[in-house]
Amino acid sequence: MAVGVVTAEIGEGAPGTRGLTYPFDEPPEFGEAVAVAPGVLWMRLSMPIALSHINVYAVEDGDGWALIDTGLNIPDSRDRWDALLAGPLGGRSVTRVICTHMHPDHIGLAGWLCQRFGVGLTMTRLEYVTGRMLLADTGQPAPEAGAVHYRAAGWDEAQIETYRREYGQFGRAVSPLPSGYTRMREGDRISIGGQDWRVVVGEGHSPEHACLWREADGVVLGGDQILPKISSNVSVWPTEPEADPLGDWLASLERMKAVFPDDVLVLPSHGEPFRGVHTRLDALIRGHMTALKRLEKTLREPRRAVDVFGALFARPVGDGVRGMATGEALAHLNYLLQRGRISRTRDADGVYWWTMINEGEAA
Known part of the structure; x- marks a missing residue:
């Protein structure tokens, strides 16, 4: 699955979780739901990868349910x-499907559910269009x-x-998406069950990731934007090799x-519902800043991205996550490059070598 979800397999575990509180003792068993x-x-589905689950949510919407991811x-x-x-949803109908972003664990069954219940899909424009683009690549050389790039x-x-x-x-993990969708944008207020949910968009992990915030009681459907114990993957991909997703993410x-x-x-x-969002956001920012400092030290000598x-990353990078690891490394390298802190040269074999710029050279 080239477009991954998070760096759980290669990241730093659970930095910055102090100060968070978890109101619920146990996650739902598969096939169960927790209010x-x-x-x-709150419900869980399994995934056959190191990151073993995804949380999905159902929000009461009149006589039925709006499904989130x-x-x-x-x-x-x-x-499941x-x-x-x-079972937990009581045989009631689905009124709509809302996807926070276009990664396969979030939209994989969106088309299947929309077709089954004859309902629409709601996403941000860039997430929907990117998902359709990637589906069009399925089976292509x-x-x-x-x-x-690699x-x-x-x-x-x-x-x-x-x-x-x-x-x-x-496309192996994603059913065909509906040919049309309902767009949500930053600042929109979506009514679900007569209550407003404000759309808050983030960038970096994906192009236009949507969080939904019910301001009336402070509930945030956070998707992959704010995870409690692992860091979302922030990568540069061959489709936009000069991108600065880490700058967007921060x-x-x-x-x-x-x-x-x-x-x-x-x-x-992924993980459990929590409170202490400022603590977690600070920890995520601090984690990347620390990684950038380590990277700068490494670049005192010319290095390739794979070096x-x-x-x-706190763990060795295996073949199964090499693409995500390379993408994340390039995101950090591009971040430093675009801020004039490192240089990049291409050798005769087409390989980029990255090096720190000392203060005298920068001047």
């Missing part, structure tokens, strides 16, 4: 939805620009051949500190 706020149910398009998730719909990062020819072989697999986190009161209840896509994994 976490008036009219809001959907899980992967795999038989186990469809079976059948059990949830017949890998573009040569992707090979150039060769520049330091991948060897065997690793590039694996990229070519695995390219276009997004700006989003700072803005959310100004938007959300500290006592909101965050309902994340800096040790400065960024």
Whole structure:
């Protein structure tokens, strides 16, 4: 799954979780639901990767339910939805499907659920369009620009051949999306069950990630934007090699500190619901700043992107997460490059070498 969810497999575990409180003793068992706020149910679906679950939510909407995120398009998730719909959701209909962003664990069954219940899909524009774009790549040959991108990062020819072989697999975990959708934007207020939910958009992990905030009682459906114990993946991909997603991510986190009161209840896509959002946002920002300092020390000598994994990740990077790790390394390198703190040169083999700029050179 080339477009990943988070860096749980390669990240730093659970930094910055002190000061958070977890109001619920146990997560729901698969096939069960936990009431976490008036009219809001928390459920879990399994995933066959190191990150073993995704949280999905149902919000009462008149006589039915609005569903928030959907899980992967795999038989186990469809079976679990059948059990949830017949059990905790009481056989009531689905009124709409809302997806926070376009990663496969969030939109995988959106099309299946929309078609099953004859309802619409609600997303932000960039998330919907990007999801449709990636689905269109399914089964297509890998573009040569992707090979150039990963060769520049330091991948060897065997690793590039694996990229070519695995390219276009997004659709394996995502059912076809509806041909139309309802757009939500920053600042919109969406009425669900007669109550307003304010849309708060973040960038960096995905292009236009939507959080939903019920201001009346301080409940935030946070998606992957604010996770309690792991850091969301922030990556540069071959489609936009000069992007600065880390700059977008850090700006989003700072803005959310100004938007959300500290006592909101965050309902994340992974981990457990928590309070203490300012503490967590500070920790996420601090974690990246610390990683950037380690990276700068590593770049006292010229390095390729694949050479800096040790400065960024607490665990060895295996083949299964090499793409995400490379993307995250490039996000940190591009961040420093675009702020004039490092330089980049390409050698005769097309490989980029990154080096710190000393103060005399910068002047």
